[in-house]
Structure formats: structure tokens, C-alpha cells
Amino acid sequence: MVANISFPRFLKLGPGAVESLGDVLTDLNVHRPLLVTDAFMVSNGSAERLLKIIAGAGKEGALFSGTVPDPTTESLHAGLDAAAAHDADAVIGFGGGSPMDTAKALAVLSKQGGEMRDYKAPRQYTGPALPIIAIPTTAGSGSEATQFTIITDVTSDEKMLCPGLSFLPIASIVDSELTASMPPRLTADTGVDALTHAIEAYVSKKANPISDGLALSAMRTIGRFLLRAYRDGSDTEAREAMMHASTQAGMAFSNASVCLVHGMSRPIGAHFHVAHGLSNAMLLPAVTAFSIPGARDRYAECARQLGAAERTDSDDIASARLIEFIDTLCADVEVPRPSTYGIDEPKWDSLIPLMAEQALASGSPGNNPVVPTADEIADLYRTVF
Template sequence: MPSRVIYGKGAFQEVGKQTKILGKKALIISDPIMEKVGIVEDCECLFQTANILYSKYLGVDTEPTDIHVKDAMKVCSDEGCDVIVAIGGGSCIDTAKAVAVLMTNGGTVADYFGTQKKFEKKPLPLIAAPTTAGTGSEVTKVTVITDTKTDVKMMIASSELLPEVAIVDPNLTLTCPRNVTAATGIDALSHAIEAFISKKAHPVTDTLALSAIEKIMLYLRRAYNDGQDMEARDKLALGSMLAGAAFSNASVALVHGMSRPIGALFHVPHGISNAMLLPVVLEFTKDHTLERLAVIGRQIIPESKDKTTKELADCVIHEIKKLCLELNIPNMKTYGLDQKRFKRVLSKMAHDAISSGSPANNPVVPTHEEIINLYEMCYDYNFNVELNMSTQ
């Protein structure tokens, strides 16, 4: 966990004070959307009130790339910034993590991906303020950056990537559109479920993951249907943070391993690609993790006390399918992935998924061919048909 976690409505008002503790000149890393909705301006006003010098890099896109990192590093170096403040979703925070650590260790993100090379120096101090309830990146030691030369999402995990301060203010998520609320909410749910069924799970991460699952399943629909529902936004922000802490310590598994290549090659937002995969991957994994899924069932289905372990596992997957349907989660075909190109890159996607390491944490580790089959099942997966079949 970060050294300091500041949580609650109005917590963002602390950004000036916390920045002043850590450095003399801040680099705000964010994106054009955060600028448009006024959150970047709010940060600037708080800096001005606290007499803090700052510069801005607002070029982050929906999926962070090595180009974003390089461009932000240039601003950081040219402006002499010594503390970084990330405002936005996981893309902004992941970019900021990479910038913070490379500014002191040198090189590029690719130098530290899939190699034994480690970060040897402390990063620039980083403050992370999430504006979505999804990635949990504000409390994780992970960054995922796309290599634009190879179309590979580079996932790097290291304690040096952990922010110094996490400021989690549910008010910042009120501007989040419905589709983003849905995608990031399912992303957080995927984090929590995968942390709970991961081979690396342990009692502490179990506690975090179960609490996150309960909150997300209970409040995600409400936030989706009414973006100004403050109680729902509050519980989702907390659930997302707990899920982030859970998977940062227990790792994610097959869903995330398969999700990253979809984002890298087809530029599908990470939360949506997770949602496209989650029900199918859970069906594939179910028989190898019945007991764990049953525990989730007892947590989220109050009337489940008389059900068998298998019935509970089936109910959990049914509830997740139902949630995806209600949140209008598209399959890959509906989203617009070209089928011919999709088939051409299936083998590469399966290879990249396995190479990421995440599938190895799954209760059952799939082969290259099994991953290809799972991708093909997900391409035109119909949540509505599957739900009707499971209730017959």
C-alpha cells in the first residue's frame, strides 16, 4: 500500500498540502477529458493557493503508451519537476508511475519488461488521484504500458511503482460517463475476483477482495443508472481501491492476461475487454475453483444458505452475466473488432497472454490452443442467450 491513503468526499482538497510535503515543483499528468471537466483546473487552483509551482502534461490517451511516457518525461525534465501528481483513470496513473521511476532510473519502459533488469533507485514521489472507480492503480505496484513498436502491453510489477500518496475522493468520479462507469466497475470486479481465486491469494488479500466484490456487486448498477448517486459512487471508489490492493498483492489471472492483447491490438478500453472475457473465463475455470466461487456466492447472494457448492458457483457466474447484460457490455463483434483481423492475430494474442505471466496464476492454466478457443468463444458471446439457457 502507499505510505499515505487519504480517502473520502473532499479528500482532493489535500492535494496541495501533500504535494508541498514531497517536492518543490509538480508535474500534473492527466488527459484532455480531465481538463475539459475542470478537475485539472481544480488542482491548479489548489496549487496556486498553496504557492506550489507546477507544469502540465495532458497528452494521455485511453490506453497509455511508451510515447506518452517519453513525452511526459521530457516535460518533467525540461521543467525541473521533482514530484508528480496523476489525475485521471488508470491510464494517467500508469503513465505517471512509469515517468516517476524512469526519471531516476533511466532507460525506457521496454528495458524493464520481460528482463531481469530492476529499478535500483527510488522514483520521484508520486501522488495518485483516481477519477474512475476501476483500476485501483492508486494503490498498486503495477503499471501497464503499450509498446507501440510491438503492439504488446508491457506489464511491470515492482514496489518502486507504488505511489507515495493515494487521494481517493468519490467526488472526482461524479463526472464519469455511464459507459466508463460500467467498464471500470467491471474492471474492479475482475481485479477482486481474480485476486480471490489466484494461486497467490492469502487471508489478507481474501478479506480485501471479498469486501470489494460485495460493494461492487451491490452498488455498480446504482452508479450506472444514476451517476449522481453519491452513496453508490462512494462505495464503488472504496471497492475499487480494495480490489486494487488485493490484486497488487495476490496478482490477477487469466482474464487480465487475455485482456491486454485485445487492448494493445484493437485499442479496446481495458475495463471493457475484461468484461468481454470474464464470464467465459470463469466458466472455463469453474470446476477448478468451486469452493472459492461458492464463498463469493455466500457473500453476494443472501438467500444462498441451502445451495450446494456447485449451485453457488453457477449462481455467481449467472449474476456476473446478468450484471454485464444490464450494463450493456458489448461482445467483441458488437464493439467492432474486425473478424478477419481478429482470426489472423489469435495466435499472437494467445502467445502474448501467456507471456504476460498472469494466466499462470489461474486455478487451471490453459494451453495456447485453449486460450485461442476462449477468444473465439468470446468474439460473438451473447449474454442474453447465455442467461436464458442458464435459467431453463
């Protein structure tokens, strides 16, 4: 199998890196960037800080702060209007996964047109797009390093995976200081999201030596630092380490793809408006247990990298300890089940056939070590509830 490896053209990494935004714009010959973010980043002054950096570099920036959690085809309309009104020559995605996903979608639609559903998997879009600069403020989605965006189609409640090199940021700025204000719940959800990215990239049928190295490194870091960051948000070493791990995991799954957890997670987010990282965390223990027989050696290595098993442990023992580790981690960071989160059981049960169909249609389950049937996915949805 030939592996296709793609990364951002360059990445600025480290505390205070966001101050280099002006240099990045100059290096890319960008003059009229649209800053794509959300109301929270405006309210805390972060958006204004970036606009001042942009202006200080002699560029004419504009602000679009209308992104929403789990962006939809409908929520893109105002952003497209803003990009057109500003005659933007680049987009800057600033925030968590949702602003970055929105920026990626605007970059493609502003240049190529059409509807977002035109770009969903299995299509791989590599055509014209505005340059994308990604600046994450959470340590989880890894979107700053991936060739994917996820947009919900309001007509079908389908969370569409839209892949292709045109969605890959040309530059990323990864500054751990931007995560300092993340509350414990968000730290946990995004941290488990990064862990899911690393595990799924490593066990994916599309894994390769480059993605393996990134995924394993991310797991080692997450095993050491996630709980520290969750328990003490002022732990700057843990914050920086989790930011690095998130970007590594993003690079890993961008080049190896994700698997069953993500395939099942997207419908939960679309139908019940559960944050992506949290729905991944709800699914991770059960889906991992289901999948281990297909790649026991790889799951065993995950356990060793996370510190859950010893080098001398057999694959059987190590893979079993991986499940124990994930269960304990989810308990420590208080991941709820769908039932305790407040999701209505009759509604959940009624949507299981559709969610199973949507999960399979995303293509991600086909990368899983054990490729499930629709009935097996339905059983897993019942198990996790």
C-alpha cells in the same frame, strides 16, 4: 508461501479529499510536482483546480496533459520532456487508469532512464523513482493502490505489464466527488473492471489472508452498488461505495496478482484499442466458467459475497450461480461481444495465435486456478468473439 504485502504509505479517502493535496505535498516535502493528466481533465477545469491547490500550498506545479488512452512507449516521450523541463521532484497521476499508468512510467524513467520494455514482467523493479501521488477520477482501475503500470510497446503492439514497488504510489487521494460526471458506459466498464480485480485476486494462486479480506469486501460492495451507480450517476452513496471498492480491489490484486482474464485482456486492448475495463468484461463470463473447476470453493464464495448465492448453497450450486450473475450483470450494463463491438472477425481470427502467445508471456495466466495452454486460450478467444 511468504506473502509480500505493500500499500501506499498513506491514503486520503472521502468526498472532498482532493482539497488535501497541498497538505500531502507538504508532508512529502515535494516542491515541484508535475501534474500528469489528459485533455478531458483540462477541458472540464479539473486540472486547473488542482494547479490552484498546488500553488496555494506554496508549490510550483507544472502540467502535462498529453496522456492518451492505453499509453504507449511513444506517448511517454513528451511527458519525459515535461518532467525534465520542470525539474520535477514528484509526479501526480490525475484521471483514470491511463494518466496514472503514465505517471508511474514517467516516475521511473525520469529517475532511472532506459526503455519501458526494460521494466516489463517478469522483472520486478525496485530501484530509484520519483515519488508518485495518485488521484483517480474513475472507480475501476485501482491503479492508485497498485505496484503495476501497463504500457503498450509500439514496436510489437504488446501491452506490457511492468511490476515492482517503484511503481507503487507513495500517496493516494480517493475522492468520490471526482467521479460524479462519469457517463454510464464508463461507470459500467470501470465497475466490471473492479469486479474482475476482486475476483481474480481472490482466486489467484498468490492469494493471501490480507488480499482475501480486501477482495471479499470489494465484492460485497460491488454486488450492492454497481448497478445503482450505472443507472443513476447522481447516486452519491453508490458513487462513494464504488470508489472504495475499486481501491480495495486494487490493493487486493496488487498483493495477490491477477489471472487469466487480465492476461487475455491486454492483447485485445493493444491490437483492437478496446478500453481495458471493457475487454475484461467481454472475457469475464467465459474465463470464469473455464476456471471454476480449479477453485470451485473460492468461486462459490465470490457468488455468496456478491449476493448471487445463499450461505446454504453448495459450492456446485453457488459457483453456477456466479456465472449466471456475471452473465446477467454484463447484459444489464450492455457489455458487447467483440463481434457486436465492431471488431473485424478475420482480423480477430488471424491474431488469435499471437494474442494467446502474448497472454501467456504476461505471466498472469500462471496465477489462474486452471493454468491454460496456448490452445485453450485460443479457444477462449474464439468463444468470446
